[in-house]
Amino acid sequence: IFFRLRPMSSQYLLEEQRSALPAHWRFAFGVVAGAAVVMVGCLASELAPQATSLFVAPAMTARPMAVGMASSPVWRSSVEAAQALSEDTVEAIEDQAIAEAASDDGKRVSQKELLGIDGQKTWYPKAADTALANKEWYVIDAEGLRLGRMATQIARILRGKDKPEFHPAADMGDYVVVINAEKVEVSGKKHSQKLYRRHVTGRPGSMKVETFDQLQARIPERIIEKAVKGMLPKGPLGRELFRHLKVYKGPAHPHEAQSPIEFKFEGKLAKAAEPVKVGR
Amino acid sequence: FRNAPAMTVRKDKIRALAKGFYGRRKNVWTLQINGVEKALQYAYRDRRRKKREWRKQWIQQLGAGVLEHGISYSRFISHLANLKVLLNRKMLAELAQTEPSSFRCLVEMVRDRMAEQRKVQLQGAIERLRQETAVEDLRREWNLDKDRRKKIDIEALLLEREREIIQKAQKGG
Numbered sequence: 001i002f003f004r005l006r007p008m009s010s011q012y013l014l015e016e017q018r019s020a021l022p023a024h025w026r027f028a029f030g031v032v033a034g035a036a037v038v039m040v041g042c043l044a045s046e047l048a049p050q051a052t053s054l055f056v057a058p059a060m061t062a063r064p065m066a067v068g069m070a071s072s073p074v075w076r077s078s079v080e081a082a083q084a085l086s087e088d089t090v091e092a093i094e095d096q097a098i099a100e101a102a103s104d105d106g107k108r109v110s111q112k113e114l115l116g117i118d119g120q121k122t123w124y125p126k127a128a129d130t131a132l133a134n135k136e137w138y139v140i141d142a143e144g145l146r147l148g149r150m151a152t153q154i155a156r157i158l159r160g161k162d163k164p165e166f167h168p169a170a171d172m173g174d175y176v177v178v179i180n181a182e183k184v185e186v187s188g189k190k191h192s193q194k195l196y197r198r199h200v201t202g203r204p205g206s207m208k209v210e211t212f213d214q215l216q217a218r219i220p221e222r223i224i225e226k227a228v229k230g231m232l233p234k235g236p237l238g239r240e241l242f243r244h245l246k247v248y249k250g251p252a253h254p255h256e257a258q259s260p261i262e263f264k265f266e267g268k269l270a271k272a273a274e275p276v277k278v279g280r
Numbered sequence: 281f282r283n284a285p286a287m288t289v290r291k292d293k294i295r296a297l298a299k300g301f302y303g304r305r306k307n308v309w310t311l312q313i314n315g316v317e318k319a320l321q322y323a324y325r326d327r328r329r330k331k332r333e334w335r336k337q338w339i340q341q342l343g344a345g346v347l348e349h350g351i352s353y354s355r356f357i358s359h360l361a362n363l364k365v366l367l368n369r370k371m372l373a374e375l376a377q378t379e380p381s382s383f384r385c386l387v388e389m390v391r392d393r394m395a396e397q398r399k400v401q402l403q404g405a406i407e408r409l410r411q412e413t414a415v416e417d418l419r420r421e422w423n424l425d426k427d428r429r430k431k432i433d434i435e436a437l438l439l440e441r442e443r444e445i446i447q448k449a450q451k452g453g
Contacts, residue, residue, distance in 0.1 A: 165377055
């Protein structure tokens with residue numbers, strides 16, 4: 001919520017603050033209203049802590065966090081468990097903990113026995129963590145999005161950079177399906193000036209050059225694929241990550257069985273969705 | 281061959297280190313010694329690099345974990361330092377992975393602090409706006425000179441005004 005509201009006028013201020021302002025100040029509250037929104041949020045969290053603690057988290061992120069967290073490793077279910085506890089049970093647990101501490105006989109239960117995680121060993125993703133079952137599927141509608149800005153986000157998702165379980169040597173990323181590939185935009189005169197070169201036979205003299213427009217007319221998927229491929233790491237892992245990108249022309253894609261989540265370019269990523277100044 | 285026993289001992293040590301090398305580099309002496317020497321140099325260098333690499337990884341993981349809550353890593357770390365939370369990046373990254381509710385508590389601490397800072401900034405901004413618009417108001421009200429570059433001392437003017445009002449009241453009374 002805090003990131004999507006655009007500070008425009010004093011309507012986001014509280015009553016007491018608004019009455020303190022003279023009328024002609026209200027036009028000047030550009031940057032300042034953004035701060036006021038946060039103040040409102042903090043006051044709201046004071047008044048209704050339970051509500052905000054449950055709802056602030058999903059609204060904060062650019063992608064639906066609740067679903068992403070649900071598919072994360074097993075021990076993440078402790079969040080839901082913690083939130084589901086009522087005040088009485090929390091008090092009961094606290095009382096029990098105090099009683100246990102009072103009657104402590106010095107025996108220590110190691111974290112390994114208790115949780116199954118060895119806290120002294122550095123965690124490295126195993127096959128179970130990189131398994132297909134743990135991966136999310138996202139669908140991105142490329143219509144009107146700017147090529148490079150969209151591609152950086154795609155590469156980020158594919159690599160798994162948006163997860164705290166990220167590891168550079170492991171495939172912790174998710175799958176991305178891109179639709180409406182032929183409708184992706186570039187700014188300026190790139191439609192006629194951006195060149196795609198390829199060497200057909202490998203021998204000198206066989207280089208073919210196409211403009212962005214020509215390639216978009218011929219094989220539009222290749223434009224997005226090339227953009228993202230250049231942003232992924234080069235090597236066997238990078239090649240594997242690239243295989244998790246599926247680009248399609250038009251609005252249909254054959255991955256409905258994976259029920260991909262729509263990824264919206266909002267909040268901090270909104271620049272990718274801004275209308276483009278095109279000077280062909 | 282001179283001193284074959286000693287040579288064999290030394291060569292055996294190096295041969296053992298060359299296990300797992302590619303192709304002839306694991307079998308052939310001249311290639312073994314080249315490979316092993318380089319490997320030991322890399323090991324020396326990378327024992328120092330290891331510390332940097334781990335820190336990089338923790339920061340990347342922390343950055344991702346914190347971004348899920350809507351804050352950037354840089355803000356998070358700086359506010360955490362101001363709050364005198366001494367947890368290092370290794371522990372924070374582990375918390376982000378395995379203890380999401382505790383990590384969320386840290387994030388909320390930081391967010392509260394950010395809100396406090398913004399309150400202070402907001403008040404400062406209001407003060408500055410008040411000053412500027414007060415000056416504009418006075419200029420318009422009292423038809424002062426149109427030269428905006430001339431700074432007006434508000435307090436002096438107000439004092440003068442008050443004095444005038446008091447004098448008028450006294451005269452009237």
